[in-house]
Amino acid sequence: MHGQKRIMVTGGTGFLGSFLCERLLREGNDVLAVDNYYTGSRDNVLHLLDDPRFEILRHDITFPLYVEVDEIYNLACPASPVHYQVDPVQTVKTNVHGAINMLGLAKRTKAKIFQASTSEVYGDPAVHPQPEEYRGSVNPIGPRACYDEGKRCAETLFFDYHRQYGVEIRVARIFNTYGPRMQTNDGRVVSNFIVQALQNEPITIFGNGTQTRSFCYVDDLIEGFIRLMGAPNGVTGPINLGNPGEFTVRELAEMVIEMTGSKSSIVYKPLPVDDPTQRKPDISRAKQDLGWQPTVNLHEGLEKTIAYFEWKLSGGTRSMPGVRSPQPAYTHLPTPAVGIPVQEAASIGT
């Protein structure tokens, strides 16, 4: 138990944010979720709303915010390409103006601040697996740059606020993470394969399916967040958090088909622009500095995630631990979010 801090989570009603809020409340903290509901939803935190220590503020972090807090987890930013490419300028603003606003708040309140950075800062990597020292290979003018370069600039700002103003920072580079509460239409590879398989629709793989990804289950990642935030001063990161188990996209598709008993076929399409061909974290630093490594294997994590999507596709009528029935009024993006149908987006990972 850490307990009794005032903790702000930007992006607190999103996929990862909702699990983080849940964990922080369980540890006895006051939690303020700040979210503009761009890709987040009150459905994700409905089960927390009765907790008097939980509060949600509808706010866009590209605008300044004045609250008193002890710690800030900055997660606000759409994570999936189909969402962050809808309005790339807003994505850059969320990453850059949002970071400036949140770092300003941390500076004023002397709060410790955590940044949800990403493996996308490595771009399409020439080094495999990717250690934190690797500086990456990012196309600064491509369609993914609003996210990749936005996150890189946010890291720069975090380290400049740290050096220039002594703000206490923690920077995590998150690799592909999955679990319940991912959206059905967000183009992320795990959720889309599961949704397609459960509906016996063809599963679309871009390229020949030999591109690799690593998949971290959400509970493992949140444990990494908590450890990094609780690490001694001086452990600023960046620290890779992800599961080093490496799977081809084709292996993932076959596993999902088998586990769901689906009749789905697999169809192949050309690779999208700048889609990385290999992704696998080197987590030596996380092991050494945080004593952290993932504990949930892919099969186990997929079981839980498949159970969630079965529930979701059933209209949420069955009961499911940690989830209350959805309230569609709070769903903000149309389905599908942009002109990329679910099948078209299916192999794009974050």
Ligand SMILES: NC(=O)c1ccc[n+]([C@@H]2O[C@H](COP(=O)([O-])OP(=O)(O)OC[C@H]3O[C@@H](n4cnc5c(N)ncnc54)[C@H](O)[C@@H]3O)[C@@H](O)[C@H]2O)c1
């Ligand atoms: N899930 C992953 O695999 C992964 C991998 C790498 C990095 N990350 C990072 O982790 C964070 C959370 O990702 P997620 O998977 O939960 O995504 P998500 O899209 O489910 O959550 C993002 C949340 O941020 C909110 N948001 C977006 N722009 C905002 C703004 N301007 N002001 C306030 N709120 C805003 C959204 O409404 C949503 O609730 C993101 O910063 C993402 O870049 C996630």
